[in-house]
Amino acid sequence: MAKIEQRDAKELEAGYSRVHRAYELGGILLTSSTLVWLCVRTAHAPTLSGWWVPLAMLLGMLFADLTSGVAHWAFDTWGNVDTPVVGRLAIRTFRHHHVDQKAITRHDFVETNGHNFALALLPASIGVWCVRPATATLSDVFVGMSLASATVFVALTSQIHKWAHMERPPRVVHWLQRAGLLLSPEHHAAHHAPPYTRSYCITVGWLNGPLRAFRVFEGLERLITACTGAIPREDDTGKAAAEAVARAAAEELEANRAAMLQPPAPPASSQASERQ
Numbered sequence: 001m002a003k004i005e006q007r008d009a010k011e012l013e014a015g016y017s018r019v020h021r022a023y024e025l026g027g028i029l030l031t032s033s034t035l036v037w038l039c040v041r042t043a044h045a046p047t048l049s050g051w052w053v054p055l056a057m058l059l060g061m062l063f064a065d066l067t068s069g070v071a072h073w074a075f076d077t078w079g080n081v082d083t084p085v086v087g088r089l090a091i092r093t094f095r096h097h098h099v100d101q102k103a104i105t106r107h108d109f110v111e112t113n114g115h116n117f118a119l120a121l122l123p124a125s126i127g128v129w130c131v132r133p134a135t136a137t138l139s140d141v142f143v144g145m146s147l148a149s150a151t152v153f154v155a156l157t158s159q160i161h162k163w164a165h166m167e168r169p170p171r172v173v174h175w176l177q178r179a180g181l182l183l184s185p186e187h188h189a190a191h192h193a194p195p196y197t198r199s200y201c202i203t204v205g206w207l208n209g210p211l212r213a214f215r216v217f218e219g220l221e222r223l224i225t226a227c228t229g230a231i232p233r234e235d236d237t238g239k240a241a242a243e244a245v246a247r248a249a250a251e252e253l254e255a256n257r258a259a260m261l262q263p264p265a266p267p268a269s270s271q272a273s274e275r276q
């Protein structure tokens, strides 16, 4: 594998500005109050019972896991710190995390979670719009509860990621990591290991297996490169390393496709009988 060009961690860390901090504080306040509003509206709507409630929680968690994977992949793979809007707000933190994994464990609550709280405003607002207490049906309530769960898990994804990098997370978190109900350090370690193209989901990590099995990100990268000429991860690892990884991924995709198109070999016994 070609040598990875390491970015300067100090320079990236210095990009955390007062404007960014204000954006994070605003995101936390706005999303928290919208989530409370959604919960109040849901409490005044018809009551959902039985297994629908845990199912709504599970759907919200899976939505957050998928969103974390797609956002993390996009910010890791494309653009740079000078990309308009998301460069300073998101890409800088992802670049920084790759050269200093432990920095996240030194960040306070606002710096760790502000950006994800801001993103979680979307599911919370859609939930408020869906659940109108006077006219809400049970399916509106189910959607509202799923979106409330999605809001909580999207908002806390960076905190969960931080716990996966901590030497000593809180005991209950450690137990949930062991039980596979939160992203574990062992599962997340695959993201920080060569070829640095795996395990982007960082809420529970359950969707990393299916996304890899179907080569979703590998296929998307190939498509985007074909359309734009951009090299995935060029800004993160340097051009030579990024090209080598992209070549290896393309070869693996081709091999996979060829294997899928290959008709299955007839069983050994029928081969023997054909020869007779």
Ligand SMILES: [Zn+2]
Pocket: 072, 076, 094, 098, 191
């Ligand atoms: Zn990453």
Ligand SMILES: [Zn+2]
Pocket: 097, 101, 161, 165, 188, 191, 192
């Ligand atoms: Zn990490």
